[in-house]
Amino acid sequence: MSDEKTLRSLEIRSTVRRDHTLELTLETIPVPRPEADEVVVRVEASPINPSDLGLLFGPADLSTARASGTQSAPIVTADIPSGLMKTVEGRVDQSLAVGNEGAGVVVRAGADDSAQALLGKTVGMIGGGMYARYRRLKAAMCLPLLDGTTPAEGASCFVNPLTALGMVETMRRDGHTALVHTAAASNLGHMLNRVCAKDGVALVNIVRRPEQAELLRGMTAKYVCDSSAPSFMEDLTELLAVTGATLAFDAIGGGELAGRILTCMEASANRNAGGYSRYGSTTHKQVYIYGGLDRSPTVVDRNFGMAWGIGGWLLTPFLQKIGFEAGQALRERVAAEIRTTFASDYAGEISLAGALQLDAIAEYAKLATGRKYLINPNKDM
Amino acid sequence: MSDEKTLRSLEIRSTVRRDHTLELTLETIPVPRPEADEVVVRVEASPINPSDLGLLFGPADLSTARASGTQSAPIVTADIPSGLMKTVEGRVDQSLAVGNEGAGVVVRAGADDSAQALLGKTVGMIGGGMYARYRRLKAAMCLPLLDGTTPAEGASCFVNPLTALGMVETMRRDGHTALVHTAAASNLGHMLNRVCAKDGVALVNIVRRPEQAELLRGMTAKYVCDSSAPSFMEDLTELLAVTGATLAFDAIGGGELAGRILTCMEASANRNAGGYSRYGSTTHKQVYIYGGLDRSPTVVDRNFGMAWGIGGWLLTPFLQKIGFEAGQALRERVAAEIRTTFASDYAGEISLAGALQLDAIAEYAKLATGRKYLINPNKDM
Numbered sequence: 019m020s021d022e023k024t025l026r027s028l029e030i031r032s033t034v035r036r037d038h039t040l041e042l043t044l045e046t047i048p049v050p051r052p053e054a055d056e057v058v059v060r061v062e063a064s065p066i067n068p069s070d071l072g073l074l075f076g077p078a079d080l081s082t083a084r085a086s087g088t089q090s091a092p093i094v095t096a097d098i099p100s101g102l103m104k105t106v107e108g109r110v111d112q113s114l115a116v117g118n119e120g121a122g123v124v125v126r127a128g129a130d131d132s133a134q135a136l137l138g139k140t141v142g143m144i145g146g147g148m149y150a151r152y153r154r155l156k157a158a159m160c161l162p163l164l165d166g167t168t169p170a171e172g173a174s175c176f177v178n179p180l181t182a183l184g185m186v187e188t189m190r191r192d193g194h195t196a197l198v199h200t201a202a203a204s205n206l207g208h209m210l211n212r213v214c215a216k217d218g219v220a221l222v223n224i225v226r227r228p229e230q231a232e233l234l235r236g237m238t239a240k241y242v243c244d245s246s247a248p249s250f251m252e253d254l255t256e257l258l259a260v261t262g263a264t265l266a267f268d269a270i271g272g273g274e275l276a277g278r279i280l281t282c283m284e285a286s287a288n289r290n291a292g293g294y295s296r297y298g299s300t301t302h303k304q305v306y307i308y309g310g311l312d313r314s315p316t317v318v319d320r321n322f323g324m325a326w327g328i329g330g331w332l333l334t335p336f337l338q339k340i341g342f343e344a345g346q347a348l349r350e351r352v353a354a355e356i357r358t359t360f361a362s363d364y365a366g367e368i369s370l371a372g373a374l375q376l377d378a379i380a381e382y383a384k385l386a387t388g389r390k391y392l393i394n395p396n397k398d399m
Numbered sequence: 400m401s402d403e404k405t406l407r408s409l410e411i412r413s414t415v416r417r418d419h420t421l422e423l424t425l426e427t428i429p430v431p432r433p434e435a436d437e438v439v440v441r442v443e444a445s446p447i448n449p450s451d452l453g454l455l456f457g458p459a460d461l462s463t464a465r466a467s468g469t470q471s472a473p474i475v476t477a478d479i480p481s482g483l484m485k486t487v488e489g490r491v492d493q494s495l496a497v498g499n500e501g502a503g504v505v506v507r508a509g510a511d512d513s514a515q516a517l518l519g520k521t522v523g524m525i526g527g528g529m530y531a532r533y534r535r536l537k538a539a540m541c542l543p544l545l546d547g548t549t550p551a552e553g554a555s556c557f558v559n560p561l562t563a564l565g566m567v568e569t570m571r572r573d574g575h576t577a578l579v580h581t582a583a584a585s586n587l588g589h590m591l592n593r594v595c596a597k598d599g600v601a602l603v604n605i606v607r608r609p610e611q612a613e614l615l616r617g618m619t620a621k622y623v624c625d626s627s628a629p630s631f632m633e634d635l636t637e638l639l640a641v642t643g644a645t646l647a648f649d650a651i652g653g654g655e656l657a658g659r660i661l662t663c664m665e666a667s668a669n670r671n672a673g674g675y676s677r678y679g680s681t682t683h684k685q686v687y688i689y690g691g692l693d694r695s696p697t698v699v700d701r702n703f704g705m706a707w708g709i710g711g712w713l714l715t716p717f718l719q720k721i722g723f724e725a726g727q728a729l730r731e732r733v734a735a736e737i738r739t740t741f742a743s744d745y746a747g748e749i750s751l752a753g754a755l756q757l758d759a760i761a762e763y764a765k766l767a768t769g770r771k772y773l774i775n776p777n778k779d780m
Contacts, residue, residue: 271701297713307701316699320652320691321486325716329708332678
């Protein structure tokens with residue numbers, strides 16, 4: 019392979035500067051030849067997920083974003099509020115590649131059988147640095163897509179699908195029998211509804227606006243309540259009593275919602291409880307916070323007994339905990355159902371340079387309501 | 400045994416009335432003869448623990464407490480703020496016996512060998528209703544004290560000793576290697592220091608006043624910090640870095656302390672971490688709230704990554720989880736070390752009627768700073 023010409027990749031980089039700015043650039047980088055257990059993938063599609071925005075933008079104030087550079091080599095600069103610099107001390111002056119997942123075609127492969135077997139195949143990938151024309155990575159980090167699946171269809175086959183499956187799997191492993199999900203109108207929320215419908219798991223969807231509730235009901239979601247309704251606490255308690263859900267996944271994080279869910283779970287648990295216990299019900303009630311749409315503090319009014327927990331939940335540690343084989347079963351299910359259960363909708367397809375246009379940023383940076391874009395790194399402006 | 404004369408017990412009862420009052424009384428009750436697997440214990444000592452006060456006083460406002468009845472049959476009445484009545488709906492008009500633990504002499508026993516073996520023995524007891532002259536209970540709920548141990552010495556052999564041991568045991572089972580304890584100047588805090596010193600477990604003591612820090616240091620506590628000090632966050636981070644503690648037990652519950660502990664644990668974990676991770680350290684950081692000295696909401700500023708948890712912790716579910724044999728090993732250790740590691744200090748000994756005097760209540764109801772009293776039910780006024 020030493021006679022192959024060196025591939026050159028173009029990739030999005032994010033750098034925090036000591037002068038309290040964040041800089042987004044496009045860099046041209048030579049792609050080293052793959053090691054024996056590696057492949058090089060020509061990336062053809064990579065989504066901009068909410069989970070990508072933290073690395074991409076850091077704590078920068080995007081209302082200060084300004085453009086420079088050229089149309090094909092744009093530079094975006096935005097200010098970081100000085101009080102937040104300490105949260106990114108560890109990445110100052112490091113040019114970081116971005117993009118958690120993507121899909122493409124394997125164009126070069128190392129000597130190992132596992133790598134050679136992928137040559138020419140369309141694969142999904144996880145591992146960062148996907149906003150790039152080429153990505154070199156371990157063959158083991160690739161998920162071969164079924165014949166006929168396009169890179170655009172397979173671009174989001176890790177983060178949202180495995181998160182949805184991880185929630186259901188966590189429910190089963192921790193002994194719960196139904197789920198609650200907040201910010202349920204999201205792309206992930208739609209997917210979780212399809213997974214739960216298919217698996218026969220009761221899912222209580224909490225949304226923040228009446229029109230989102232209508233939308234979900236129109237998609238045949240059975241249990242939906244709106245946290246902006248005056249009757250929210252009663253509505254949620256009723257749905258918890260009907261479903262028996264004692265586990266919630268919360269994408270919002272800040273404010274009182276997580277605690278209110280525990281309060282309603284306790285009220286549901288006590289509906290049929292006999293006798294008084296000053297320590298509350300013995301039913302364990304759990305909320306996992308997996309996102310931070312609201313970055314304000316979590317405020318928990320502890321009026322739900324002592325059998326409760328709130329904690330962080332992340333996909334990667336979850337997959338590490340369940341081990342490779344259990345994780346592989348989840349990944350294979352995603353590949354098999356990528357056009358149905360795990361299909362993603364996109365607002366549109368943009369190029370690498372297009373992703374650094376200020377108008378595009380203004381759209382996809384809206385965590386709560388932004389539409390999901392697909393980057394096609396081989397598309398021109 | 401049918402020819403034995405019926406024993407009559409005198410016991411403290413707590414009743415929530417529908418008219419938004421709480422009433423404490425002394426009731427005279429016949430003691431039924433024990434079933435085959437039961438014994439009757441003449442209670443000689445029972446502590447007033449912080450964990451007894453919830454059942455004893457409910458949410459009553461003790462500044463409204465007034466006395467009636469007679470000196471030997473006192474009645475105490477206090478108002479319950481109307482907004483809090485819903486928290487005690489389940490106990491309205493129920494005359495509830497009080498007192499989690501105690502010690503005494505077995506005076507009657509059922510036919511089973513396990514019950515007969517206890518006759519005449521001095522035992523520690525758990526199970527509620529201990530503020531009474533006699534307590535009938537399962538033989539299995541009794542812990543035989545070693546010869547020479549007095550009831551006063553054995554009165555507190557369950558709640559605080561098993562809680563302290565439960566904290567250390569939880570630390571080991573959850574894979575942590577050192578502990579943090581808040582409100583560490585408490586009776587339980589002293590005991591936990593003795594357990595950790597004996598077991599070689601590093602314990603970070605958080606107190607709320609400088610004089611408490613001095614007191615603990617005087618008792619050879621090695622790691623102490625004061626949450627009222629301006630340098631608290633730095634002090635705590637330093638002690639966490641030295642000890643590697645990633646598990647805290649918090650008696651306070653409300654306010655920002657639990658979240659601050661997680662923040663300092665994260666800072667400690669990141670001291671030697673290489674590279675930047677937007678999800679924070681992968682070290683799991685846990686705070687268990689086991690008390691509620693501050694009943695205000697828990698406020699958590701989530702600036703410590705995603706590997707964290709906050710939850711309730713109670714002794715009884717913990718003992719159920721570890722099973723009888725593991726629990727029995729803990730109980731036997733308590734019996735063996737009741738005069739040393741698990742010794743309790745008391746402010747004084749009072750009678751049942753004495754415990755219902757307004758001046759005594761004003762003293763022992765102070766959760767944070769109140770001195771611990773021992774009730775001797777067979778003592779006269």
